[in-house]
Amino acid sequence: MDQHPINLPDKPALEGLEAKWAARWEAHGTYRFDRNHTREEIYSIDTPPPTVSGSLHVGHVFSYTHTDLIARFQRMRGKVVFYPMGWDDNGLPTERRVQNYYGVRCDPSLPYDRDFQPPDKPGKQPISVSRPNFIELCNRLTAEDEKAFEHLWRHLGLSVDWSRTYATIDRRAQKTSQAAFLRLLKRGIAYQLEAPTLWDIDFRTAVAQAELEDREQPGAYHRIRFARPDTSTFVEIDTTRPELIPACVALVAHPDDARYQPLFGSKVVTPLFKVPVPVRAHALADPEKGSGIAMICTFGDLTDVTWWRELRLPVRAVIQANGAFRPLTWGSTGWESHDVAAAQAVYDQLANLSAVKARARIVELLKESGDLLGEPRPITHPVKFYEKGDRPLEIVTSRQWFIKTMDFREELLARGVELQWHPDYMRHRYENWVNGLAGDWCISRQRFFGVPFPAWYPIRGDGQIDYTRPIVPTEAQLPIDPSTDTPEGYVPAQRNQPNGFAGDPDIMDTWATSSLTPQIAGDWLGDPDLFARLFPMDMRPQSHEIIRTWLFDTVLRSILEHGSLPWKHAAISGWVLDPDRKKMSKSKGNVVTPMGLLEEHGSDGVRYWSAKGGPGTDTAFDAGQMKVGRRLAIKVLNAAKFALMQAEPRGAITEPLDRGMLSSLATLVQESTEQFEAYDYARVLEQSERFFWSFCDDYLELVKARRYGDFTPEGAASANSAMLVALSTLLRLFAPFLPFVTEEVWSWWRTGSVHNARWPTAEEVVAPIGGSDAEAVQVFAQTRAALGEIRRIKALEKRPVKAVIDRAVLPRRFESLMPAAPDFKAAAHIRDLLFGSIEEPQLEFAAEQLPEPRV
RNA sequence: GGGCGGUUAGCUCAGUGGUAGAGCACCGGCUUUACACGCCGGCUGUCGCAGGUUCGAGUCCUGCACCGCCCACCA
Numbered sequence: 044m045d046q047h048p049i050n051l052p053d054k055p056a057l058e059g060l061e062a063k064w065a066a067r068w069e070a071h072g073t074y075r076f077d078r079n080h081t082r083e084e085i086y087s088i089d090t091p092p093p094t095v096s097g098s099l100h101v102g103h104v105f106s107y108t109h110t111d112l113i114a115r116f117q118r119m120r121g122k123v124v125f126y127p128m129g130w131d132d133n134g135l136p137t138e139r140r141v142q143n144y145y146g147v148r149c150d151p152s153l154p155y156d157r158d159f160q161p162p163d164k165p166g167k168q169p170i171s172v173s174r175p176n177f178i179e180l181c182n183r184l185t186a187e188d189e190k191a192f193e194h195l196w197r198h199l200g201l202s203v204d205w206s207r208t209y210a211t212i213d214r215r216a217q218k219t220s221q222a223a224f225l226r227l228l229k230r231g232i233a234y235q236l237e238a239p240t241l242w243d244i245d246f247r248t249a250v251a252q253a254e255l256e257d258r259e260q261p262g263a264y265h266r267i268r269f270a271r272p273d274t275s276t277f278v279e280i281d282t283t284r285p286e287l288i289p290a291c292v293a294l295v296a297h298p299d300d301a302r303y304q305p306l307f308g309s310k311v312v313t314p315l316f317k318v319p320v321p322v323r324a325h326a327l328a329d330p331e332k333g334s335g336i337a338m339i340c341t342f343g344d345l346t347d348v349t350w351w352r353e354l355r356l357p358v359r360a361v362i363q364a365n366g367a368f369r370p371l372t373w374g375s376t377g378w379e380s381h382d383v384a385a386a387q388a389v390y391d392q393l394a395n396l397s398a399v400k401a402r403a404r405i406v407e408l409l410k411e412s413g414d415l416l417g418e419p420r421p422i423t424h425p426v427k428f429y430e431k432g433d434r435p436l437e438i439v440t441s442r443q444w445f446i447k448t449m450d451f452r453e454e455l456l457a458r459g460v461e462l463q464w465h466p467d468y469m470r471h472r473y474e475n476w477v478n479g480l481a482g483d484w485c486i487s488r489q490r491f492f493g494v495p496f497p498a499w500y501p502i503r504g505d506g507q508i509d510y511t512r513p514i515v516p517t518e519a520q521l522p523i524d525p526s527t528d529t530p531e532g533y534v535p536a537q538r539n540q541p542n543g544f545a546g547d548p549d550i551m552d553t554w555a556t557s558s559l560t561p562q563i564a565g566d567w568l569g570d571p572d573l574f575a576r577l578f579p580m581d582m583r584p585q586s587h588e589i590i591r592t593w594l595f596d597t598v599l600r601s602i603l604e605h606g607s608l609p610w611k612h613a614a615i616s617g618w619v620l621d622p623d624r625k626k627m628s629k630s631k632g633n634v635v636t637p638m639g640l641l642e643e644h645g646s647d648g649v650r651y652w653s654a655k656g657g658p659g660t661d662t663a664f665d666a667g668q669m670k671v672g673r674r675l676a677i678k679v680l681n682a683a684k685f686a687l688m689q690a691e692p693r694g695a696i697t698e699p700l701d702r703g704m705l706s707s708l709a710t711l712v713q714e715s716t717e718q719f720e721a722y723d724y725a726r727v728l729e730q731s732e733r734f735f736w737s738f739c740d741d742y743l744e745l746v747k748a749r750r751y752g753d754f755t756p757e758g759a760a761s762a763n764s765a766m767l768v769a770l771s772t773l774l775r776l777f778a779p780f781l782p783f784v785t786e787e788v789w790s791w792w793r794t795g796s797v798h799n800a801r802w803p804t805a806e807e808v809v810a811p812i813g814g815s816d817a818e819a820v821q822v823f824a825q826t827r828a829a830l831g832e833i834r835r836i837k838a839l840e841k842r843p844v845k846a847v848i849d850r851a852v853l854p855r856r857f858e859s860l861m862p863a864a865p866d867f868k869a870a871a872h873i874r875d876l877l878f879g880s881i882e883e884p885q886l887e888f889a890a891e892q893l894p895e896p897r898v
Numbered sequence: 899g900g901g902c903g904g905u906u907a908g909c910u911c912a913g914u915g916g917u918a919g920a921g922c923a924c925c926g927g928c929u930u931u932a933c934a935c936g937c938c939g940g941c942u943g944u945c946g947c948a949g950g951u952u953c954g955a956g957u958c959c960u961g962c963a964c965c966g967c968c969c970a971c972c973a
Contacts, residue, residue, distance in 0.1 A: 055932090257972080264973085282973055295973085327971060337973035346971040424972055435972090471902050475969050479900095587967080618967090655911080659903085661966080665910055667922050670935090677935050685932035729912070733920080740937075744930095751931090834938060 045794040049687050052791075055680040057645045057673070060783040065197045073796045074118075074202040076125050078573055086122035087580040088114060089561045089610055090203070091593075092129030092211055095188035096140040099195055101664060102586075104637045106616035108653035110584040111201045112724045113614065115779035117581075118202065119802035125577055127207035127564045128196065132185035133216070134553035135246070135431065138492040141181050146170060149177040149491035151526040151548060174526045177492055181212060195638055200646050200782040202798065209563050211556050212494070216563045217522035220556045221497040223604060224486075225515055228498075232447045232603055233486075235510065239341070239348045240485060242439035243429040244366030248489040249443050250429045250436065251552055252481055253592045260426040260435070263419035264333060267409060269294065269311040269320075278303075278311050278322070279416060281333030283424065285409060286368075286401040287340035289316050289390055292356045296336040298324035303336050314414035315389045315405070316373075317381040323354050342438035344427075345481065361393075362437050368401050370394040398437070442510060444487040444496060444549065451602060452477055458598055458608050465722040466659040469587060469615045476591040484599070486555040493550030497523050499530045506541045514544065518568070558596035561609045580610040587615050587659065614722055617661040640669065647781040648673030654780050657725035675732060676784040679777065682739050683788040686766040689751070690792075693767070694760030698749070699862040701765035702816040703823025704742050708734065708772055709805040709815055715776055716802065724779070731776045738769065741827045748869035758865075768811055772803045826863045830870060 068074060088110065093103055110126075118124045142148060146165020153173040161180060162170070172180070189210075196203060209215060227233035240249045265285045268277035280294060291313050296303035306322040313320060327346060328337055339350045341358045350356070359377060363369040373390060374383040389408055393401045409415035426435045448455075455477045464470045487496065498513040514530045516523050525546030529535045537543030562568075565577040579601070585593055594613060601609035640649050644666070651672020656662030696702060711734050715727040743766075748754070750762035771793070778785040778797045789797035809815045 057935095257970085260972090262972085280973070284973085329971085329973080333973055339973085344972050346973075349971070425970085426972055466903095468902060472968055475901060479969055481971090591968080620966090657912095660911095661904090663910060665922090668910070671921065674935055678933070681933035681936085683932085688932070726912085729920085739933090743932080744937090747932095 046792055047794055049690060049792045051684055051687055055684055055787070057647070057676055057680070057784060060787050061198050061200070061641070061646050064783050064786050065200070068202075068796070068798075069197075069205070071796065073798055074124070074126065074204050076204045076207060077123055078576060080123045080576065082576050084123055085125055085576055086114075086117040086582075087125040087565070087577040087610075088127070089564065089580045089583040089597075090127055090129060091585050092131040092209070092557070092560065093192060094131045094134075094136055095185045095192060095210075096132065096137040099192060099637050101635055101637055101640065102619045104199060104640070104649060105619050105653045105656060105662065106584065106586060107196070107201060108199065108650050109614065109616050109656075109658070109724065110582075111199075111650075112654055112779045113582060113584075113719075113722065114202050115782065115798060116719045116724070116802065118798065119775065119778065119800060121801060124202070125207075125565075125580075126201075126203050127209065128193070128201075128203045128205065129208065129560060129564060130185060130189050130192070130210040131553075131557065132181060132188075133211035133493055133556055135490065135492075137181050137185065137212070138490065141177065141184055141492070142169065144184055145180050147172050147177065147180060149174055151491055151546075155527045174491055174495070175524055178212065181492060182210075185210065185212075195641075198638065198641055198646060200650065202782070207564070211553070211560075211563070212492075214522055215566065215569065216556055216559075217494045219559050219563045219568060220494040220551055221521045221523070222518045222568055223559055223562070223600065224551070224555070225497060225518065225521075227446060227603060228513075228515065233444060234447070235442055235444045235487075235513075237440065237442045239351070239438045239440050240443050241345075241427070241429075241436050242364065242441070243432045243434075244362075244364065244437055245432055245434055246429065246490070247364050249441060249485050249487060250432075251485045251554070253484075253554065253595070254430050255427050255436070256430045257425035258428050259423050261421060262424050262426070263421045265406065265409070265419045266334070266416040267314060267338075268414050268416060269313060269338075271306075271309070271311055272319070278306065278336060279334050280336050280338050282338050282343075283422070284340070284343050284398075284402065285415075286393065286398055286405045287343050287361070288313050288338070288405065289318075289386075289393070290340040290342070290359045290361045291318065291320055291338050292341055292351065292359055293320050293339045293354065294322045294336055295325045295328045295339050295350055295354070296322070297328040297330045298326060300328070300330045300335055302330075312381060315408055315412060316386040318379065318386070319381065323350075323356075325350055325354060342440075344438070348438060358440065360440055362398065362439065364439055364441075366397055366434065366437060367395050368393045368398075398435075441489075443485050444551075445483040445485055446555075446599070446603075448480055448483045448599060451599065452480060454602055455595075455598065458602060462598070462608055462610075463612045465612060465614045466657075469590065469613070469659055472587060472590045473595060476595055484552075484596070486552045487549040488552050489548070490550050493553065494522075494556050495524050495526065495550050496547040497521060497525065498547040499525050499533075499544045500547070502539070502541055502543050502545055504541050508545050513547070554592050554596045557593055558600045560597065561601070562604075578605070578609070579607050582612045582614055583610045584614045584616065586618065590615070612722070615659045617656055617659050619656075620661050620663050635664070640666075644669035645673050645676060645783070647676040647783050650780055650782075651675060651728070654728045655725055658722055660725075672781075675735075676781050678735070678739060679774075679781065679784050679788060682735075682743065683770055683774070683791065685743060686770045687792060690763050690767060692756055692760040693764045694757065696761045696765045696768075696812050698746075698758060698761040698765075698866070699816075699819040699822040700742070700745055700826060700866055701761050701819075702812045703819035703821070703826075704738070705765055705768060705808055705812055706815045706817070706820045707823060708738075708769055709808040712772060712776065712803045712808055713805040716804070719779075727776070728780050731773070731780075735773055735777075737827065738773070741830060742769075742823075745826060745830070745863070745866045745870045749866055753869060754865055764811065768808060772808050775800055775803045822862050826867055830867065 114124050114126045145161040146169055147161060148169035148171050150171040151174045153171060155173045155175040159172060159176045224233055243250055262283040264281045266279055266281055267285060268279050270277055294311060307324045310319045310321050339347050341351055341360050342348050361368050373380055373387040380386040392404055429436055459470055459473045498515050500508045500510050500513055502508055530544055533544050539545055561578055561580050565574040567574045597609050601607060648669040652668040655668060711730060715731060718726045746762040749758045752759045774785045774789055774797055785797050
């Protein structure tokens with residue numbers, strides 16, 4: 044054992060331990076990753092990169108603590124832990140923040156200005172800057188945020204190797220994203236397509252299926268009649284979006300629906316616009332919904348897209364990228380009508396209106412024409428929104444990049460089974476998502492800040508861009524920005540000129556980069572040797588609401604690129620709930636600042652509360668639990684002080700109580716190890732804590748007199764030696780949870796860091812007593828039980844309570860604790876629980892048999 | 899509409915078919931030489947509801963209710 048003379052502080056305290064030990068851990072490289080190990084010797088973690096353009100909240104503290112518990116356990120088990128930290132500075136939140144902070148606006152058409160400096164204060168008019176300049180500003184601002192985040196994480200005690208950080212917009216991340224994209228492009232797995240795409244009209248960008256959310260919205264069914272030519276009859280349909288009548292391309296009913304079977308193949312005429320549209324049959328049409336026949340528009344919803352594609356219908360798009368109805372000329376190709384003038388007159392009243400305004404207007408017009416039957420019937424129904432958006436999504440046809448997903452569903456499901464989930468039931472969310480996939484992954488976004496697509500396109504002599512023949516760089520040239528870099532074989536002056544080239548204007552979805560965090564953190568391209576030592580990684584920790592995005596996308600990219608899972612384990616954290624059982628969030632104004640919590644309760648106290656929240660379990664924010672954790676940490680200080688303040692003499696551990704205590708501790712160590720291996724850290728803490736309090740209140744009290752030398756030197760030596768084994772073991776059991784106080788106590792008499800010490804083993808704990816002593820465990824357990832019973836009798840006697848005591852059992856219990864009789868009686872003395880004060884014959888009988896302590 | 903979790907003491911939650919648990923809160927006692935940031939004791943339950951399996955169910959099965967989350971083709 045690496046020990047030095049015991050060096051106890053006069054008055055041990057928690058205050059200042061965070062700063063003291065965070066600095067020493069950094070100086071000593073306690074958590075530094077050493078790459079000179081094989082994959083089997085390494086435990087690698089795919090740390091979630093927090094979004095830096097916000098602030099950390101208590102939910103971050105909660106879930107990052109969970110990861111740290113595992114990291115610390117694995118490190119103590121002897122694994123070389125790869126525990127990096129990333130910063131997510133890619134994407135819309137950063138874009139917005141940089142715009143407001145510096146008063147700039149990104150214009151991707153501008154050239155890079157090497158000497159650009161932002162104004163000290165943002166002006167009223169935003170300054171236009173190039174995309175590279177914009178990214179520089181982002182890096183500058185996020186560097187500040189990252190410092191604050193790192194400070195908090197260090198204060199919390201995350202055992203991250205701070206020399207291994209990355210940012211999701213840094214050069215390595217860009218190169219990784221672009222290279223992975225180019226490889227998929229080469230294999231035909233990445234492709235571009237002009238297609239109807241979910242579109243946010245405020246952000247003016249395409250969004251992916253994974254970024255959708257449904258919101259219940261008020262709406263109304265409008266019953267509208269379509270005329271049947273050559274008859275005086277009508278077909279009635281229900282729609283919530285009557286404004287899309289000009290975009291109607293067909294009606295559809297279920298093929299088995301007898302009501303509409305006679306109509307299939309015939310044509311009807313749209314109201315107001317007098318456009319002939321066919322009536323078609325499709326199994327997706329629901330006879331139960333509305334009138335059982337629906338209007339297909341290009342495009343009102345995703346079902347429209349399905350019908351449009353499968354029935355090979357024409358496109359009549361009316362909604363523009365900004366959400367407004369586009370002006371158009373009736374009578375031109377694709378916009379035929381039986382009454383062009385009337386159609387134009389109606390449509391001109393809708394042009395340039397938003398969908399909501401157009402709807403109001405067209406309802407008036409339908410009423411006037413008599414084509415609206417009855418009043419609109421209000422309903423609430425789910426409407427798709429971009430999760431960050433404020434207005435419903437529209438579907439707009441545009442050119443986008445996709446990654447093939449649908450072709451890999453089988454393998455995605457199989458990998459989901461192979462992945463070990465903690466807790467296991469979280470795998471259902473993944474499977475649910477894979478089974479519900481509706482299309483390939485749209486990865487292009489019409490934004491400015493992000494990883495650009497590494498592609499240019501030739502411009503033909505007529506000035507048209509030829510998207511079918513993208514020009515791509517070599518991997519060695521990456522990262523590139525097509526808005527400023529020039530492709531091989533061209534000169535910069537040819538940009539956007541006939542016979543020249545044009546850069547791809549889009550950027551990648553942030554998940555297209557985040558899905559490569561194992562490759563980015565492990566430096567897949569730059570350091571293949573390192574990557575091979577890390578990948579597939581051991582653990583991905585994350586929260587459950589991004590299983591469909593981050594987890595799913597990472598699995599997909601790993602399958603596509605490596606043919607394997609990206610990690611063996613997925614550890615899913617729950618949420619922190621406020622007292623109203625709602626998820627804590629900034630918008631609700633109920634977030635407590637993490638640093639304030641750490642200062643008030645101590646990092647160990649806050650970590651204790653976090654660790655009580657088991658994998659996947661939503662946990663109420665509870666300052667009371669943090670106080671309990673803080674008290675536990677203080678108790679560790681004081682118990683350690685007691686054990687170490689008079690640690691001589693030492694010698695053989697012969698006393699039954701000492702042997703029983705150590706044998707029980709060995710069981711705890713065994714169970715804790717198994718639980719930790721199964722990622723059940725919360726159970727480890729609970730059981731270790733239970734043992735520790737009993738250790739303090741029962742064991743230490745029982746042996747106190749003996750260890751002070753009241754009986755024999757051998758007895759004192761036995762107690763002292765057992766206490767030190769127990770202390771060393773308990774400190775290591777608590778080290779992942781309470782890294783500061785355990786390190787402090789460890790430093791009083793041990794060399795090195797407790798966090799680099801080996802996790803205890805059951806064999807080690809009972810080695811000094813020659814193996815587990817089952818008989819002594821009985822003595823230990825029964826002595827504690829008897830002491831408890833005496834205490835209860837004492838309390839009951841003092842208050843005149845009609846206690847029912849099993850008088851027959853008491854004497855037997857005392858017989859069984861005879862091997863620990865002196866300790867037992869001494870403890871009773873110390874606690875003023877003298878038997879004589881209890882007028883129970885059985886107790887007196889028992890007490891007489893106990894030898895007197897040798898005072 | 900489908901799926902997944904949850905429902906146990908006033909609160910937060912453990913609970914592995916075998917006598918219902920912990921902490922907090924509350925009440926009472928204790929200057930006791932590690933710790934009053936402490937120690938000892940006490941009070942507190944139709945284990946959501948209804949059936950079923952079993953010698954025995956908080957635990958397993960079926961159904962239902964409520965809470966939360968995830969997903970879904972929004973006419």
